[in-house]
Amino acid sequence: MNHPSLPSLPRRRWLKTAALSTLAAATWPQVTRAAACDDAAGWIPPDPFLADLPRLMQALRVPAIGLAVVERGEVVWSRNLGVSNAQARTPVADDTLFEDASLSKPVFAYLVLQLADQGVIDLDAPLVRYRRMDYLADHPWVDLVTARDVLRHSTGMPNWRKDPANEKLVPAVKPGTRIDYSGEAIFWLQLVVETLTGESLDESMQRLLFGPAGMRDSSYTWSADLAARSVHGHRAVEDEEPGMPPQMLREQWSAAQVIAGRWGRPLSAWRYEDAARALPLVQAITPKGLVNWPGDILANAAASLRTTPTDYARFMALMVRTPRAPWQISEATRTAMLTKQIDVPGRWTEKGLGWNLEATPRGPVFYHSGSNGGIFKNFALGDLAGQRALVALTNGGSGNVLYRRVVRAATGHDLLAFDL
Structure with a gap:
């Protein structure tokens, strides 16, 4: 630069x-x-x-x-x-x-891995198996994104969309092929965790991590x-x-x-x-x-x-x-x-x-x-x-x-x- x-x-x-x-x-x-x-x-x-x-x-x-x-x-x-x-x-x-x-x-990520250890989530299963948000684009690459991709930032998704109210979320490259730092992917995984636990993010955090860790x-x-x-x-x-x-x-x-x-x-x-x-x-x-x-x-x-x-x-x-x-x-x-x-x-x-x-x-x-x-x-x-x-x-x-x-x-x- x-x-x-x-x-x-x-x-x-x-x-x-x-x-x-x-x-x-x-x-x-x-x-x-x-x-x-x-x-x-x-x-x-x-x-x-x-x-x-x-x-x-x-x-x-x-x-x-x-x-x-x-x-x-x-x-x-x-x-x-x-x-x-x-x-x-x-x-x-x-x-x-x-x-x-x-x-x-x-x-x-620690919370997600706790759930993986408990068998609640498979790190290598497509996230759409658990929850497909309506703001996701209709694209075959979306169907390939896994929790592992999210946690290692290989989803191909952007960090944040400029206009999330109107812009669909779609990977720029095939997941698993390069590093693209993505807050959007983390947020999608958060919504998957909501579905799996039936709790809000903070409720799961307090129960599984913050409480036991004394945080x-x-x-x-x-x-x-x-x-x-x-x-x-x-x-x-x-x-x-x-x-x-x-x-x-x-x-x-x-x-x-x-x-x-x-x-x-x-x-x-x-x-x-x-x-x-x-x-x-x-x-x-x-x-x-x-x-x-x-x-x-x-x-x-x-x-x-x-x-x-x-x-x-x-x-x-x-x-x-x-x-x-x-x-x-x-x-x-x-x-x-x-x-x-x-x-x-x-x-x-x-x-x-x-x-x-x-x-x-x-x-x-x-x-x-x-x-x-x-x-x-x-x-x-x-x-x-x-x-x-x-x-x-x-x-x-x-x-x-x-x-x-x-x-x-x-x-x-x-x-x-x-x-x-």
């Missing part, structure tokens, strides 16, 4: 770019010296880095960051810094919820309590628009909450049919274009998870801990989750089931990033052999720059995923 040269940038943006370059030059040697390149060292960020973290947050205009670390399969450390809303200046607390964005996907502050949905404890998203450092940016999920779900209140049926219990029935009622009380189809007001397995950093670390502990409790996925299934699931020549990163996999000089790691609306940026990294993991959740559009520094300082890993 071609980038404009610095002289062609507006002067204010050029000055910000120069400032960030200076910051990188000043900070990187310290990070390198502090990095836990010794695999016997832990992944808790070094004290000098933590002391400098507020300065980095200010420079990158990231109001809040939540961090948590797993060592030897247990959550051993967490830290929340900053404010949930830069205008209200509300400090983050241990029970503050971050919008996890695409970190939602590995958690949902008491986790939900894919919305309520007055979740709203009060959830951070607001903020613009990236290069975005000079004044004021707070649109808070997409917060705005959509706050409107849906009105209808949920009228019905006496909480959003946590809504299934696709509920969202479809509520759609015209929600559209009647929202600006045109905010809510366009039922998926806009339904819990979304691809993007709507909210957790504390500690709760997400509890999930990461499940990925690296042994021995395992009976309710968890089997050892064979965990191995499959963290093993390459499709051979696409020339890739520097591989796809497991719900996770990205990268070989490093110090051994393989698994990871996932998250970005919602360009205002929430998150990252989770795990090392199965070392039984360790790191979670970094932010509420700023430049949070990806910040979490990369956290990962480098805490783990010593400088992933290709950060640059390619």
